Each structure stands twice: as structure tokens, then as C-alpha cells.
Amino acid sequence: MSTIDYSDKIPNNVNLSQDRALQRALEHWQPNYLAWWRDMGPEGSQDFDVYLRTAVSVDPQGWAQFGYVKMPDYRWGIFLNPGDADRRIHFGDHLGEPAWQDVPGEHRANLRRIIVTQGDTEPASVEQQRHLGLTAPSQYDLRNLFQVNVEEGRHLWAMVYLLHRYFGRDGREEAEALLERRSGDRDNPRILGAFNEKTPDWLSFFMFTYFTDRDGKFQLCALAESGFDPLARTTKFMLTEEAHHMFVGESGVSRVIQRTCEVMKQLGTDDPAKLRAAGVVDLPTIQRYLNFHFSVTIDLFGADQSSNAAIFYSSGLKGRFEEGKRGDDHLLKQDTYKVLELDGGRLVEKEVPMLNALNEVLRDDYIKDSVGGVNRWNKVIEKAGLPFRLSVPHKAFHRRIGALAGTRIAPDGRVVGDAEWNARVHEWLPSDEDRAFVASLMGRVVEPGRFANWIAPPATGINRQPVDFEYVRFA
């Protein structure tokens, strides 16, 4: 069961050939997917041979096989972690019941909504990143971008499989719609805000893969707890792929910082103008990018008080991060949680029923996890002997969703008036000038082993290959 059948048109470990109707439906969707990939996938890169990782089975030996592949020939397919026949629902009102192998009628609409929302982010990020290949800082980074892209594509397959397999005609229509929406399209945008933002440069890409793909990790972790077993199994496998995306982000930002620190030491300056003249991104600009991506991403967790979140939890559809490792009653009917709101010009904590605050719970878990990586970035600066430190902004900063939407809060958590906000917003968020400067650094470097001036080489290559390995063979 864990071995993937590559003899099928659609690689899978779900015995697709035994289910003719499903197989036909997915084979009908497949050409539309490929057409979408050709239209909206990485621009001008479809004929490159890329050193990619492809799963051949879901066990540790099998899911990281490396070889050269042209991206449109990547074997996208359907891979579920092995099932456990005795698995039981471990939270919410159905606690202790056997996990569902089919969709319970009463939860159908909510489950479909969860799956569509998750599925929509996958092609969205491919669309957001489709021009980045033209300005790659190295072959190594270009390869990592493409790996992220094909795996986002595979994540779409994972969600589409669930829609086709369990949701009949509705599911098939939703699967088509996933290929029709477009990131940033005014008339038919992607569902979530952050996935309609541009990813215009590689610093944004690294920040996106660090912060926004980490949102993906937390959403997938919460869904991996689901009482709907096929969803839990598919998201578990997706998490192994998601880890690579966060690696690209964390190491990418870290390498930008490392290079900046090197130049700061060489020139003996922290003057942004001098550093920019030397062709590296000054640390305050990196901080502003961080502020932007962090704040946009924490909005993705939704409103701080949400009856939907309560319903998803109580009905066993979506758990908390590491639900199985928590020691409480897994019902949460008696528990409370503190959320922030603005009261008379001050930020105050308000105690609310925890069930309604589950978005906030997941957001806070996420924030704790993101801070860890920011501290590791600070280690790079510390090691260079420089005093600057990066930090994540206050969680009320620059919010557009929930009780804090539209409030004027500085990164340090102070409530500020419109006047101060307008006067200082360029210290806190990337300005057009910042973005134009970062864009000006973006030039294509693709000779093996060479790196753009604004980024340090990685500590190690991919799959124990050397850093100057030929990760991409151009047509």
C-alpha cells in the first residue's frame, strides 16, 4: 500500500486502478492541471532538466529520490501516509469514535470548505512565484524554487483527490475552480489575502517560504489531527514536503543576512546607504520585509473569535497543533483563552471561550514557532559581532482581519494615532523605494557555484551534492 504505482497515468498509493470512476474523473482533470501548469507555472523554465526530489513511496527511504526531471514531466500524484485501522477521533464531540473513512453528511459542507481553502493556497503560491526564475541568485536557489513549485503542485493534487473521491459532482466543480482562480486577479482572486500579494523578488520569496509556508505547516498539522482519516493521512505526507519549503525560507533569509553582515564588517559601516551602494540589503530593510510578511501571514489564521473555528473543532474536523500531545480534555467546553482587543485607546486582553478562540490558539503557536527561526537569524548577526537584532512585530501590528483589523499599532505594540502611523509607516513596512531597491539587486546568476552578490552560498548542497553541483541543466 505504501508503494506508489508509477505504472498508472497518475502515480498513486490509493489503488486508483480499482476505482474506475474516480480514475476517469482524475484523468479528466489531469490535462487541465497540466494546461494550468504550462500557463501559470514557472515562466520560461518548462524545458529545463531540474535536479528534483520525487517520492517513490511514503516510507523514509522512498520519498526522497533525486534525479533530473523536466517540470511538466514531474510525476504529480496521490500519496497518503499508511492508515491505522484502529484510529479513533481524539478531540471534539466525537471523541473516542472510530475515525471516519467517509465524509459524515452533517459535516460535508464544512469539510469541503476546509479542503478547498487549503487547496486554493497551493496553486496560488505557484502563480505568485512564477517570474522568480528569471532573477535567481544561483542555480542552487533556482532548483529550490522549482522544488517548492512542483511540491505545491502536488499538494494541489492531494486536495483534489479528496474532492474527487469524497465530494462527488460538487467536489469535481471545486477542483475545476481551483484551476480557474488566479492569484491577484481582480475578478477571480485566490481565496486568502496573502495569496493575492505579489512575490516580486527573492527576499519576498524567502520571507514568504519562511512565514507563509509555516502557516501552511500549522494548518496542515491541525488538519493532520482530523477525524476524517483520508484528510489526516494526506496532510501528514504533505508536511514532509512542507518542511523543505520552510528550509528554503529560513536558510534563504539567513544567507541574505550573512552576506549583509560580511559587507558591514568589510566596510565597517551600518549605514544603509553605503550598504545599498555595496549591493547588499541593509538589516533595517530586512526587518521591514519581516514585519510585512509576518503580519500578513498571521492574518491567515482568521478572526481571533470565530464560531467556525469552534464548529470545526467540536465536530472533529480540524484539531489544534499537536492535539495528540496535549494533556487537556480535548473538548475545551470549560476553557477560556485570552485574545487582544482595542479598548479606549489601549490594547487589552479579554478572556473568551477557548472554543471560539481556536484561531488565536493556532496563531499563538505559530508565532512561537516563527520566533525560533528569527532568533537563529540573530545568531548569524551575533556571530559577526554586530549589535543589530531582528524581531517579530507585535501581533497587533498591521492587521487586517479580526478585532484588530484597521487599528494603528506600532511594531512594539504601542497604540499610535494616524499621524504617527503615517509619519513612521516607512520605518515599519517596506516602502516603494525599499522594494525598488531590492528589485534592483535581482539579476540572474546561473553558473554552477556562483552566487549573486547580495546572498551568501549555503552551508551544504542538496542531497549531499556539492554547492557548485549543476542543479539545473538548461535546455
Added chain:
Amino acid sequence: MDAPVAATGTIRQHLIDPEICIRCNTCEATCPVGAITHDDRNYVVHVDKCSKEGACIAPCPTGAIDNWRIVPAAQAYTVEQQLAWDVLPPELSHDQLAAAGVPEAVIDLVAPAAEPAAATSPAAGAVPLDAAHFSSLLPPWSAAHAYTNLYGPKAPTTATVTGNFRVTDAGFENDTHHVVLDFGTMPFPVLEGQSVGIVPPGTDAAGRPHRARQYSVASPRNGERPGYNNVSLTVKRVTADHTGQAVRGVCSNYVCDLKVGDRVQVIGPFGSSFLMPNHPRSNIVMICTGTGSAPMRAMTEWRRRLRQGGKFEGGKLMLFFGARTREELPYFGPLMSLPKDFIDINLAFSRTAGQPKRYVQDLMRERATDLAELLRQPDTFVYVCGLRAMEEGVLLALRDAATSGGLAWEPLAAAMRAEGRLHLETY
């Protein structure tokens, strides 16, 4: 795989590099024996629980998981120690291992090797195509006796430079030198496949004397010039580190810039298993890249001298040699003048303009039939030397050649390893 090492009280401990790890939890979720744990700071490996099966190696997105340290068993790093790390501790030095009571012979096997390797970690312990899993710890039965460690870091001997010339074409980035050192009247017996250590003068940034760098000898046992007490080395000038960052290799630049008459501090010799067979009709398969050609040149030259003197009966030599371009291939000229019936030469160039890229493993696949015929014979000895990155491809190509010839690879590899017939040295 660690048996000979473990028997002497050292272990190869699996560790995670906290500077590279992104705390994604993949390893902990993957480990079949629950050996990996974490706190808010680090992911760490419990030394007593780790089975070294390597299930965690491939899934790690960063490579942070693939770190190993040779430590005396009693001094293995505890979970608590690892949780407090910001960086991995350095490899224990020769002296530290010796101070912990580890025998010299074992240190010789495990201590970090030639120049570029010093900065990197040894290979993964348990991935199926790891060199350490295949490489013999014993020499061929007909190898000559090797002297080792005649001169240590505390008491090096002195050699005089009697020659230094470039063996790659001028005008190319790759600057590889053939350097001849003469020991005068001091004993320094070396065999093909052994290495020597060069101690660069001066001190490092921290004021400590530079440590020695090891280089394989490129000359045969009776001297670069027959009958003289000298050896030759093949040294590539290091101008970039493993990451491509510009860096001046301390020792390689020192050696490449040596002038005739300069005096050099030398330690060694080192190595007691990567040695050639000496019995009649023994075959040698040599697979190398770049300066990994040094021991191959030494072995080839020794056989050539024997043959010239009419002293050697048969035995095939087969060479697979890879470089980026013809111009960057050390010893290209002399190699081409060797008779075809003496050595079967296969050259692979990965960066020849207008040509498809070819690597040594591509050539090995093309020659699979002849290679399998040699692998079938119990008198065939295989040597691999060069950059670490070639290891897996070469092992896969060997496996495929064996399989295509109807040989079962695993038992064959195990037998070759046990009989001192498969040697890998990569850096």
C-alpha cells in the same frame, strides 16, 4: 560497519548541526526507534537509542541531520549537552583521541583526512551507498607492509623541494601542481596509496600553529626518481571553499608556491589499507577525479616500472578518470603516452564546450561489460579516490555493472570489502 572501531572503544556518534537545522520535526517524526527529541532550542539524537539505520537522513530537508563524530564511547555527547549547543563541536583531534586512549592505528582510520575534508563531516553511517559501508579496512593480501606515523605533529621531519611544476594547462582556473620532496638521508618509506602530511609554517588567526594537511603520494615506492629518497604530491590550489566562497587554502597555496630548495616540515606516512596488490595477474580498477588521481598515478607508475624491467606478469589496469575539461586533467600528456595494452584509459569531461556532460559513472556504465568481467575475478582490486560527490554515483555504477554481468552486488561488495579489494577515499 563500525565493528573494528567499536572494538577499540570509539563510536561514530550521530549528531544534528544546530546551525543548519530548521527544527521542522521531520527527523523526529521519521525516526523508527524514537531516538530524536527536542526542546525549544535544539533537535538532538540520543546516542544509546540511535540505531544508525539512517531512516532520518534522506527526509531531512537541510542536511543538518547528516553529521557524525568519532568519540571515545565513554565520552559520547549526552542529550543535555547537545541541547545546549549553538554549534557542533569540532572533530576530536589526533591528540585528543590519543589522550583518550584510542590506539594510533584506529585514529589513522578515523581521523579527518586530506585538506578539503577537514572542514566537512564524514559520510552518513547508514545510507545504503555510503562509502564507509563498502570500503575495506584491510589492504590486499599481497600488499607490501606499510610503515605509518614515523613522524608525528610534535616531531616532523624536514624535506627539500626538488621540483614543482604545473600539471594542468596554464590559463585555466584549475591550478594543480606536481611537487617533488626529497628526504635526504632521513628514512621516509612510502607505498602507493599512502599519504603524507605537510605542516604549513606560521599560525592561524587564533595564534595556533597551522595543523598539517594530508596529501596522497603520486610517486611509486622507489621514489619519484627511481632509486632516490623522494616522493611527489599532486596538489590543487584551493581558491574557494566547499560553498564556492573565495578562500585561500593555507596549505595548498603554500605548497603550490614552493620553490626548489625550500625546506618543508613533513609528517607521516599515513594509511595502511588503500594499498595496491603485488601478486602476478592481479587487476586494478582505478576510478578518480582531479587530484584523486595521485594514488592512481603512483600505482600505474609502479606497474609501468615493473613491466619495463620485465618483472611483472600480466594483470589488467583499467582507469576511469574525470575532470571538468581536458586541460584541467592532471598528467594528461604522460597518461596519453602509455601503451594501450598496458592500461585501459577512460576519460570523462563534464564541461567540454559543445559536448554532453560525461561523468566517470557514465563511462563505467558504457564499459559495464568489461567492468563486470573484471569484477567477476577474485584477483581484481578496485580503488576510488576523488571528491565526495562522486561516491554514490560510482557505487551505483559498480552495482549496475555487477548486476548486468549477472553478479549479485551485495554479496560481491561484502566479499570485496572483507578481502581488501574495494577501497574508497573521498574528500
